[in-house]
Each structure stands twice: as C-alpha cells, then as structure tokens.
Amino acid sequence: MVVWVATKKGARSLGVTRDDRSGNDNETEILRLRPQDDGGGDDNKGGGAGVGLIERQKQEKEANKRAILGLLETQGPLINNHVEQMLGIPESTVTRYFEELEHEGLVRQVGKTGPGVYYEKI
Numbered sequence: 001m002v003v004w005v006a007t008k009k010g011a012r013s014l015g016v017t018r019d020d021r022s023g024n025d026n027e028t029e030i031l032r033l034r035p036q037d038d039g040g041g042d043d044n045k046g047g048g049a050g051v052g053l054i055e056r057q058k059q060e061k062e063a064n065k066r067a068i069l070g071l072l073e074t075q076g077p078l079i080n081n082h083v084e085q086m087l088g089i090p091e092s093t094v095t096r097y098f099e100e101l102e103h104e105g106l107v108r109q110v111g112k113t114g115p116g117v118y119y120e121k122i
Contacts, residue, residue: 064089065097068105072121079118088106 004005051059071080083094098119101107111117 061097064093068094068097068101069121071104072107072119077118077120079115 064087068078068083071083071086075082080091080094080098083089084091085097087094098107098109102109102119106122107119108122109117109119
C-alpha cells in the first residue's frame with residue numbers, strides 16, 4: 001500500500017509499500033489531513049449547509065490521529081519530530097495526539113523524557 005499524506009504544501013508519498021489485509025497489492029490510500037473548505041462558514045451553530053468550525057477541527061484531529069496510527073503501522077516506532085515533519089503539524093500537537101492515543105490504549109511511550117522518547121503501536 002502506498003500511503004499519501006496531504007499537507008499544507010501538497011500531497012506527498014511516504015514511499016511505503018506493503019500488502020493490505022484484503023490481499024490486494026499496491027492499493028492506494030489517501031489520508032486527507034487538511035479538509036478543504038466546505039463553504040459552511042466558521043460557526044458551529046448548525047444552521048448552515050456545511051460543517052461548522054468545531055466539527056471540522058474534530059474531523060481533522062481524528063484524521064491526524066488515524067494518520068499517526070498508519071505511520072506507526074508502516075514505519076514502526078516514531079518520535080515526535082518525525083511525525084511533525086511528515087504530517088506538517090506542530091510538535092506540541094503531535095505530543096498531545098500521542099498522549100491521547102496512549103490514553104486510548106493504542107500506542108505506548110518508550111522512555112520518560114528527552115530525545116530518547118519514542119512511540120510504538122500496541
């Protein structure tokens with residue numbers, strides 16, 4: 001499977017190929033990390049035809065967390081800086097997402113603090 005990541009600077013391949021679970025080789029999966037503006041405005045009052053700001057932020061957050069899990073699956077253990085560079089999101093946000101994924105029981109932090117800390121999928 002080739003994993004594509006959409007960032008503010010455009011889409012790029014992570015260059016990872018493997019068989020997916022269904023047995024299809026080289027299936028392409030696109031992870032949309034920066035949803036396009038749906039024209040629904042920036043409010044979350046529910047009266048517009050589009051999705052409000054809060055809902056879009058929630059969707060983006062979940063997409064980013066799914067992308068991190070996908071990277072852990074295809075790349076193996078990761079450090080914050082690598083995720084920051086690959087997904088184009090701030091390091092503080094990456095740290096928060098890893099903490100949430102750890103709390104959800106999906107990842108494990110190895111190491112306490114400093115440059116030796118990395119995360120692996122459980």
